[in-house]
Amino acid sequence: MLLYVLIPLLPFAGFLIAGLFQRWMRDRTHWVCVPLVFASLALSLKAFFDVAQGHTVNANLYTWIPSGSFQVSVGIMVDALTASMLVLVTLVSSLVHLYTVGYMHGDKGYDRFFAYISLFTFSMLVLVLSNNFLQLFFGWEMVGLCSYLLIVHWYERPTATAASFKAFIQNRVGDFGFALGILLIWVTTGSVDYQTVFAAIAGHTGETVSFLGMDVNLVTMIALLLFVGAVGKSAQFLLHSWLPDAMEGPTPISALIHAATMVTAGIFMVSRCHPIYNLSESAMMTVAVVGAFTAFFGATIALTQNDIKKVVAYSTMSQLGYMVMACGVGAYTAGMFHLLTHGVFKALLFLAAGSVIHALSAEQDIRKMGQVKRYMPTTYWTMLWGSLALAGIFPFAGFFSKDEILWQSFSAGTFGKGLWLVGVIVAFMTAFYTFRVFFLVFHGGDNVEEEAKHHAHESPKVITIPLVTLAVGALLVGWLGNPLFGTNYVHEFLGPVFTSEVSHVPAIGPEAHGTGLVPEALAAEGGMAGEHGEGMAGEHGEGAMAGEHAEGHNKGLEVFMMLLSLAVAGAGIWMAYRWYYRPNEAPGKLATAYRGLYQGSLNKWYWDELYDAVFTRPTLRFADRLWRIADEIVIDKVLVDGVGITTKIGGEILKFFQTGRVQHYAMVMSIGIFFIVGGFFLF
Amino acid sequence: MVPLSAYVILSAIIFFIGVVGVVTRRSIIVILLSIELMLNAVNINFVAFSHYLESITGQVFVFFTLTVAAAEVAVGLALLIAIYRNRQTVNVEELDVMKW
Numbered sequence: 001m002l003l004y005v006l007i008p009l010l011p012f013a014g015f016l017i018a019g020l021f022q023r024w025m026r027d028r029t030h031w032v033c034v035p036l037v038f039a040s041l042a043l044s045l046k047a048f049f050d051v052a053q054g055h056t057v058n059a060n061l062y063t064w065i066p067s068g069s070f071q072v073s074v075g076i077m078v079d080a081l082t083a084s085m086l087v088l089v090t091l092v093s094s095l096v097h098l099y100t101v102g103y104m105h106g107d108k109g110y111d112r113f114f115a116y117i118s119l120f121t122f123s124m125l126v127l128v129l130s131n132n133f134l135q136l137f138f139g140w141e142m143v144g145l146c147s148y149l150l151i152v153h154w155y156e157r158p159t160a161t162a163a164s165f166k167a168f169i170q171n172r173v174g175d176f177g178f179a180l181g182i183l184l185i186w187v188t189t190g191s192v193d194y195q196t197v198f199a200a201i202a203g204h205t206g207e208t209v210s211f212l213g214m215d216v217n218l219v220t221m222i223a224l225l226l227f228v229g230a231v232g233k234s235a236q237f238l239l240h241s242w243l244p245d246a247m248e249g250p251t252p253i254s255a256l257i258h259a260a261t262m263v264t265a266g267i268f269m270v271s272r273c274h275p276i277y278n279l280s281e282s283a284m285m286t287v288a289v290v291g292a293f294t295a296f297f298g299a300t301i302a303l304t305q306n307d308i309k310k311v312v313a314y315s316t317m318s319q320l321g322y323m324v325m326a327c328g329v330g331a332y333t334a335g336m337f338h339l340l341t342h343g344v345f346k347a348l349l350f351l352a353a354g355s356v357i358h359a360l361s362a363e364q365d366i367r368k369m370g371q372v373k374r375y376m377p378t379t380y381w382t383m384l385w386g387s388l389a390l391a392g393i394f395p396f397a398g399f400f401s402k403d404e405i406l407w408q409s410f411s412a413g414t415f416g417k418g419l420w421l422v423g424v425i426v427a428f429m430t431a432f433y434t435f436r437v438f439f440l441v442f443h444g445g446d447n448v449e450e451e452a453k454h455h456a457h458e459s460p461k462v463i464t465i466p467l468v469t470l471a472v473g474a475l476l477v478g479w480l481g482n483p484l485f486g487t488n489y490v491h492e493f494l495g496p497v498f499t500s501e502v503s504h505v506p507a508i509g510p511e512a513h514g515t516g517l518v519p520e521a522l523a524a525e526g527g528m529a530g531e532h533g534e535g536m537a538g539e540h541g542e543g544a545m546a547g548e549h550a551e552g553h554n555k556g557l558e559v560f561m562m563l564l565s566l567a568v569a570g571a572g573i574w575m576a577y578r579w580y581y582r583p584n585e586a587p588g589k590l591a592t593a594y595r596g597l598y599q600g601s602l603n604k605w606y607w608d609e610l611y612d613a614v615f616t617r618p619t620l621r622f623a624d625r626l627w628r629i630a631d632e633i634v635i636d637k638v639l640v641d642g643v644g645i646t647t648k649i650g651g652e653i654l655k656f657f658q659t660g661r662v663q664h665y666a667m668v669m670s671i672g673i674f675f676i677v678g679g680f681f682l683f
Numbered sequence: 684m685v686p687l688s689a690y691v692i693l694s695a696i697i698f699f700i701g702v703v704g705v706v707t708r709r710s711i712i713v714i715l716l717s718i719e720l721m722l723n724a725v726n727i728n729f730v731a732f733s734h735y736l737e738s739i740t741g742q743v744f745v746f747f748t749l750t751v752a753a754a755e756v757a758v759g760l761a762l763l764i765a766i767y768r769n770r771q772t773v774n775v776e777e778l779d780v781m782k783w
Contacts, residue, residue, distance in 0.1 A: 660782030662775055667706045 003043055004057060004076055007086060008125035010040040011093070014118035022111045029114040030101045037097045037121060041090035044083075051083040052493065058131055058195065065134075072192055077131035081497045084336065085128040085268055088343045091473075092260040093121040095466035099351055100252045102462035103358055107250075109153055116153075117256065120146035124261050128268060133182045133192040136269065140178065140233065143262045144171045150257060151249040163245035170242040174232015181225030184209070188218060198275040205279050223276050223283035227290075230266030234320045237294040241608055243317050244301075247309040251354030254309060259316045259350050260343035267323040267339050271332040274498055278330065285415070288328025292422045295321030297605070299429040303436075304591075304601040307364050308353045311437050315390065316346055318426060322405050325423065329416050331408030332498045337481045337490045338405055341397035344477055345389035348470035352383035355459045355467065356441060361452045366437055371446040375456040378464045380442050382471040387438045389474040391431035392569045394562075397478035399569075402427060403562050404481060410561060427565050431572025439580035690731030698724035711766070711773045715759050722752050 014036040018029045025032065060073035078086075097117065104110050123146055127139025144167075152164035186192055188207075189200040201219065208215040230236065235243035246258050257263070270277060270287065277284055298318030305311045319342050326335030357364055359376055373380045389396035392403070406427070410420040448456065458464070481490035579587050591598040600606070697720055704717025726745045733741025767773055 658782050660779035662778070663706050670702055670706065 004047055004078055004129070005061065007040050007043045007047065007090070008122050008129060010036045010043075011118045011121035011125065015115050015122060018111055018115035018118060022115070025111050027105075027110055029111040030097070033114045033118045034094070034097045034101065037090065037094040037118065040121070040125070041087075041094045044086040044090040047078050048083045048087050051078060051080050056080075060131070069190065070186070072132060072134045074135055075131035075193075076129045077194065078129065079497055080493050081268070081271060081336065082128050084340055084494065086125065088340050089121065089124050089128065089261050092256055092343055092347045092470075093117070093124075095469055096252045096256040096347070096351070099255075099354070099463050099466040100250075102460045103252055103354055104250060113150070113153060113250065116146055116149050117252070120150065120257060120262070124265070127265055131194055133185060133194070133197070136272075137175075137179065137182055140229065140265060140269075141175065143257070143265060144168065144175065144233070147171070147246065147253075147257050147262055150253040151246050153250055153253070154248075157248065160248040163242075163248040167242040167246050170239045171232045174229045174239050176228075177225045178229025178232070181222055181227075181229065184218075184222050184225060188222070194272070198273075201276055202279060217280065217282070219276060220280040220283045223273070223280045224286060226269065226273055226276070227283065227287055230270055230324070231290065232266075233269075234263050234266030234324065235294075235317050236266070236290050236321065236324055237297055238290075240294060240298070240317055241604070241611065244310050244313040244604070247307070247313050251309065251350060251357060254313070255347040255350035255354070258313065259346040263316065263320055264323070264339045264343065267320065267327060267335055270324070270327045271336055271498070274327075274330075274332050277327070284328050284330065286328070288325050288409075288415075288419055291321045291324030291326070291328050292419045293321070294318065295325060295426045296422050297321070299426045299433065300601050301604050302433040303429060304598060306367055308356065308366050308369075308437060308441065309350070309364055311366075311433055312346070312349050312353055315349075315430065315434065316342075318430065319346065319390075322402065322423065322426070325419055326405040326408060329409050329412040329419065331405065331412075333491055333494045334401070334404040334408045336494055338401035340490075341389070341401040341474075341477050341481075344470055345386045345397055345474040348382060348386040348467065348474050349390060351463070351467055351470065352379050352386055355379045355463050356383075358459055358463070359456050360448060361455050363449070363452055366440045368447050368449060368452075369441045370444040370448060371442070372448065372456070373442040376458040378458060379467065382464075382467040383438060383442070385471040385474050387434045389478075390434045391573055392427055392565060393431075393573075394566060395475070395478065397474050397476070399562075399566070400478035400481050403565055406565055407558055407561050424565060424568055428568045428572045431569040432576050435573045435576035436580050439576055443581050445583035687731060687735045690727055694724045694727040694731070696724075697721075697727065709774045709776055711763050711775060714775065715756065715763070718759075719752060719756070722748060 011033075014033040017032045018025055022029075057076060057078040059077075060075040062074055063071065064074045065072040097114070100113065100117065104113055107113065120143060123139050123142030125139075127136060127143060130136040130139060148164050148168040151167055152160050154160050182192060185197055185201075188204055189197050191197055191200070201222075204218055207218040209218045209221050210216075211221060232239045243258060243263065247254055249258070277287065295318045298314045298316075298321060302311050302314035302318060305314060319338070323335040323338050323342070326332070326338060355376065356369070356372055356379060359379070360369065360372070363369065385396065389398040392398040402423075406420055406423045409416045409423055412419070481488055578584070603609070701717045701719075701721030701724060704720065705714050708714055708717065726748055729741040729745045729748070733739065733745075763773060766778065770777065772778075
């Protein structure tokens with residue numbers, strides 16, 4: 001128990017030491033922060049194995065806010081969901097800490113950077129360990145703050161400060177909804193403790209709450225308000241535009257905060273609150289649609305971006321959309337599984353992209369790269385693995401988790417079939433844009449500037465070791481959730497957390513051993529579309545279903561789906577290969593032919609411009625008016641100067657009573673005394 | 684037997700003469716004299732009430748008042764001379780530099 005408390009406290013100690021003794025630490029900061037985070041990783045692994053053996057923890061440590069009937073404790077809850085998040089967060093965080101040693105070497109904010117990433121790690125761990133909504137909210141806000149502080153790390157750049165404002169403000173909009181959701185939960189159940197709330201919430205189905213004059217279903221309202229928070233934090237559609245801009249921050253931050261951990265907090269929260277979401281059909285539907293749309297929206301933008309980090313950022317947004325969609329169809333396990341695998345391979349992609357940027361003297365434009373393979377073989381191979389994982393190619397992690405989500409959506413009725421279709425289209429685009437970047441950077445025409453070429457070099461060990469570790473992870477983690485043979489560890493581990501989602505849990509259990517699916521699955525490696533029919537025909541009717549799920553899905557169909565998505569991903573990669581492996585005219589021609597679409601995608605569908613026109617500029621104008629009228633005229637002129645002028649004029653008039661003649665004063669005094677004494681006698 | 688009210692009325696009249704003198708006269712000497720009048724009006728009150736209440740305290744106070752009045756006159760006259768030496772006048776209407 002005490003050991004679990006240390007998991008967040010160790011990085012916090014790192015933050016305190018790095019922050020308070022900054023002056024003495026300087027470029028030695030990593031000697032403190034890195035070991036502490038690795039220690040935290042070790043403890044997280046211990047927690048993970050404890051949970052795997054069935055030891056879950058839910059304990060209140062002390063009473064935080066004792067205020068009448070409102071009692072909030074600081075507590076920790078370690079179950080399978082938390083444990084998997086703990087491992088992901090500390091793993092990626094410690095690798096990013098290590099990577100930072102190389103990447104930020106010589107930066108003048110080196111010590112500050114370490115202090116903040118340690119603080120971030122602490123906050124994120126508090127968020128996932130929490131056993132009540134208020135502590136969750138605390139972590140939620142803290143990670144937002146750290147994100148802001150780290151995006152603005154290079155605060156001399158105007159773009160970085162603008163991006164940090166944007167991130168902070170958009171998150172604030174989401175957090176406002178989230179806070180309202182928590183308030184509504186408290187009003188409804190009188191508690192913010194997970195266990196109490198989840199137990200009580202079912203008793204409130206069918207109740208309504210008045211919202212803007214309409215009667216809305218209470219549980220739906222709670223679920224949607226909480227989801228607003230998730231939309232902000234996980235960069236879902238409408239509050240999405242901060243995430244790509246957040247790439248102004250140093251690359252380790254993009255990998256840690258804006259890919260692997262913080263942005264997944266929304267999905268984590270929705271999964272955590274599944275007892276609430278499961279009660280509301282319409283909320284789930286909203287979640288699924290928002291997720292699917294975000295996945296599509298992000299992918300369309302990622303197709304044409306020219307900044308290497310922007311592509312990966314939009315891809316993150318798109319993948320987060322997948323996870324949210326999974327939550328929306330009730331496939332929390334699939335969502336969490338994709339969250340975990342995505343955390344690994346997206347961190348890898350970001351770190352690899354950072355490695356390239358680092359090697360090319362901070363060049364981020366993929367049009368000024370090409371043939372980089374020859375300078376940095378390790379980065380090349382790790383990035384290839386990451387890209388394959390993101391594209392969803394067997395046997396890399398993304399294949400398993402993405403297919404899981406697609407399959408779950410497909411199984412979720414007619415509505416789910418629509419989501420599935422969107423998912424498949426997105427999978428195609430994902431494969432295409434991922435490999436577009438990959439080929440443009442590492443193959444394609446050599447467009448690296450002479451100056452940068454001079455310094456191009458493979459990154460140091462501290463950078464490549466995290467890359468290789470994550471690359472191995474990207475290859476292996478998917479197997480934990482392999483649905484075809486062996487044990488589906490992810491479902492065994494996470495499934496019990498979401499027991500109330502019975503109807504959605506995939507019908508894969510330990511019984512799925514030896515169904516003869518192995519050859520097909522392996523054959524799928526080639527991504528050959530031609531094998532579909534065979535896979536389907538061969539396995540149709542194989543009744544190796546797990547008995548506990550009566551709805552029983554068709555195993556053969558699932559294999560067909562896998563092959564289909566492999567084919568789709570393969571097609572995307574093939575297209576990228578045709579167009580970008582060698583310099584090619586085709587993309588340019590296509591861009592001219594479909595100018596409108598191309599420009600739309602390149603300009604993020606003008607969403608920034610829209611927000612600029614609808615929110616930013618009116619707000620700025622309003623602020624300008626306030627400044628010129630309320631501040632300069634009312635406060636400065638009328639109030640401040642007014643008091644001075646009134647006093648001065650008053651003095652100018654009253655000074656004439658000061659005649660300097662003693663007898664006048666004596667006279668006034670006498671009259672005064674006369675009245676006072678007279679009044680005293682009279683009354 | 685003279686009643687107490689007679690003393691009080693006498694005291695009030697003398698005090699009022701003193702006040703009028705302080706407020707109206709121009710010579711500082713006369714103003715000082717008027718202040719003495721006011722002080723002595725108070726003294727009459729003290730003695731009268733002392734007798735009426737059969738308490739000696741009032742009469743003791745009168746001695747103190749007389750002493751203080753003597754000291755006050757000494758200081759007042761010294762100031763008066765200092766003013767006269769500087770300004771060649773004791774007219775209070777000319778001594779009005781302490782104003783705007």
